[in-house]
Amino acid sequence: MEITFTDVGPVKVVRLDGMIDTVTAADVEAALTGLLSDGVNNMVLNFEKLTYINSIGLRVILVVAKQLKRVEGQLQICSLTDPVQEVFDITGFSGILNVVETEDQALAAF
Amino acid sequence: MRLFTKTLILILILFAGTGAAVSILSARSLHDSLSSEFQSKGQAIAQGIADSSTEILLNRNLATMQAVIDQFTQIRGVAYVFVSDAEGEVVAHTFVPIVPAEMNALVRPYAHHGTMAGLRTTRVDAGALGSFIHVSAPILAGVAGNVHVGMDLGYIEQQIWETVLDQQLLMLAMFLIAVGIAYIAVNRIVQPITRLAGYTQSLSAEAFESGLDIPDDILSLPQKQRGEIGELADSFISMEHILQQYVSDLKDTTAAKQRIESELNIAHEIQMSMIPKIFPPFPERxxxxxxxxxxxxxxxxxxxxxxxxxxxxxxxxxxxxxxxxxxxxxxxxxxxxxxxxxxxxxxxxxxxxxxxxxxxxxxxxxxxxxxxxxxxxxxxxxxxxxxxxxxxxxxxxxxxxxxxxxxxxxxxxxxxxxxxxxxxxxxxxxxxxxxxxxxxxxxxxxxxxxxxxxxxxxxxxxxxxxxxxxxxxxxxxxxxxxxxxxxxxxxxxxxxxxxxxxRGANAESHPTLAVELANRNTELQRFNRLMEDFGAKHGIPEETQFRIRLSLDEILSNVVRHGYEDESDHVINVIVSWDGHEVTIEVHDDGKPFNPLEAPEADTEKSLEERAIGGLGIHLVRTMMDELDYRREIDTNVLILRTGPRDD
Structure with missing residues (x-):
């Protein structure tokens, strides 16, 4: 699991490469909530190289989305792989989160 | 006591009306009778004095004259008496100290007209002095003068007022008595009704479950109060008996119905447990x-x-x-x-x-x-x-x-x-x-x-x-x-x-992967690697492998997180078999009994704010797999998951 951060203007782009499973979900949660406590409230999650996510990973994403909503920030998720897209569809996450196809589209939303 | 208030108002109106009518009527008749009495009295006095005082007047014996008229002032209603001579000069009077001017004015006309025949009666309003019936009687046809007698109308009024006052006092006394009687009567009617009403209210809160608890004062009402109230109380008591019977019948029926329903459910379960439901039934065959x-x-x-x-x-x-x-x-x-x-x-x-x-x-x-x-x-x-x-x-x-x-x-x-x-x-x-x-x-x-x-x-x-x-x-x-x-x-x-x-006697057994996992999250990655090799070796499509991996991830992390109450190590057995069409996965764990088929369905329609964190894992498994079977074998949960390649 590799997590990299890039600043694009006022937006923090987070690339999550690998798999978010029961073990790695804790790392992802620590990294993302760390950003939130640093005052980041505009975030793009790039899932281009994310091949796997389970319900615990979804929980982390949901926590981040809810906290950003509370501080009137914004979360955009882009470039979902097919398996992750399927999980998002089954759980209804595609409907409640901002999911777009490319990182450019995600950045254009801010 | 709303009934009493109404009764009170009714009595009040009745008495006020009657009192006013009686007073007006009696005042009028009293006024009429007293007026005519005073008038004839005045006439009789005037005539009497005129007849008897001719001599006295002719002799100009004025002192005697004064003495005569003085004694008439004692008579009830007589206000004044005075005598005027032929010239209209007052020669004797009962006024104190002098004849008022208004009275002189009454005398004057007779003076100018000289003689007068008979009695004259007029009503005189003498301002501050009051109102009078003024009777004048001529002495010797007016030759010797006139006798004037004034009957006091104020006295009549006073009489009337006194009478009316008496009447009103009487009415008041009667009114108070009537109110007292009404109060007692109304109380006798209302009290049992109030008690019944209170009792009814307490009834509505009762569940009619325990035995009857009718207060003694209600029970004794039918004997104490004959008539409508008693009948009402009687109806109440029998109504409660009927209600209680009804409720107890209803409860029996409902309980019986519930019992039958639950027995039918149990029967269904027993019946279903009689037929084999776990497939394949003989995996080794x-x-x-x-x-x-x-x-x-x-x-x-x-x-x-x-x-x-x-x-x-x-x-x-x-x-x-x-x-x-x-x-x-x-x-x-x-x-x-x-x-x-x-x-x-x-x-x-x-x-x-x-x-x-x-x-x-x-x-x-x-x-x-x-x-x-x-x-x-x-x-x-x-x-x-x-x-x-x-x-x-x-x-x-x-x-x-x-x-x-x-x-x-x-x-x-x-x-x-x-x-x-x-x-x-x-x-x-x-x-x-x-x-x-x-x-x-x-x-x-x-x-x-x-x-x-x-x-x-x-x-x-x-x-x-x-x-x-x-x-x-x-x-x-x-x-x-x-x-x-x-x-x-x-x-x-x-x-x-x-x-x-x-499949024939020599049917080959399906490729099988049997893994023993410890109850640690990291074990899942080990299983994933084994599953990946197994899938690659037997040509299980990538997307099928993904769904299997995700489902087992959810199932196993759930077992690790919630299945064990102790801290010791446990073994979770996972057996995967592939028959070319379908993957069957059996998961055996000795954790707490947990049937994922009975877990509540997650609501995936809710918005971000309403979404509860968690509860999605089972939903994912249900969707990712084609079929789930669960059974509890003594101390082990056996979960069977099945799925095959999907086209989409």
């Missing part, structure tokens, strides 16, 4: 592909299926349909099913022998005249040969070398109809890949909205279409097709199906 399903139309039904090995080599299987529905049918089904198990054995190992024996057992003492149609077969697992017997059941379909055909019946009568009936045998041979399809008329006679049947021909056509599929898939497609055909028309009969596929 690779030569068999056996699957069956029973969908009850009501809580309990009359269909059954069963199978068991008579010996190492011979599998006995049967399907049956008891005449009728509901509880009687289910009881008969239980009987038949139990006897079926007890009948077959090494000494009675043919379908014909089993059904003959079963028929005799059922026919004996069959007071209810129920019967069972049944198909029974015995498969030789080494040769694929089936010896069968059909007791009035729907002829099964057989799929031989990919061709669907109906298996001709043996023309025998249903079980329970005729004792000592000689059943006949039929035989059939399955080659590897062939299937025998048993079903009940719940399938072929399933109805749609147009009252037409699903029919044998539609079933035959469907079986031809799904030829080559596993037994489990044949049943799944059939049930789906029946559902589609029925278009929501309620299922009227049990739907039961048993499909027996033969």
């Amino acid at each position: 690779r030569e068999l592909d056996l699957h069956a399903k029973l969908i009850s139309a009501r809580e309990v039904g009359g269909d059954f299926y069963d199978f068991y090995f008579i010996d190492e080599r011979h599998l006995c299987f049967a399907i049956g349909d008891v005449s009728g529905k509901g509880v009687p049918a289910s009881l008969f089904m239980a009987l038949t099913k139990t006897l079926f198990r007890a009948t077959g054995g090494p000494r009675n190992s043919t379908a014909r022998g089993i059904l003959t024996h079963l028929n005799n057992e059922i026919s004996r003492d069959n007071a209810s005249c129920m019967f069972v149609t049944a198909f029974c077969g015995v498969l030789d697992t080494e040769t694929g040969e089936i010896e069968f017997c059909n007791a009035g059941h729907n002829p099964p379909f057989v799929i031989l070398r990919g061709e669907v055909s109906e298996l001709p019946g043996t023309g025998d009568v249903a079980l329970g109809v005729m004792e000592d009936f000689e059943y006949r045998s039929g035989s059939l041979r399955l080659a590897p890949g062939d299937q025998l399809v048993l079903f009940t008329d719940g399938i072929t006679e399933a109805m749609n909205g147009d009252d037409s049947f699903y029919s044998e021909s539609r079933l035959s056509a469907l079986l031809q279409k799904v030829e080559g599929e596993s037994s489990r898939n044949v049943i799944r497609h059939t049930v789906e097709d029946v559902r589609e055909f029925a278009q929501g028309t309620p299922q009227s009969d049990d739907i039961t199906m048993l499909v027996l596929g033969y």
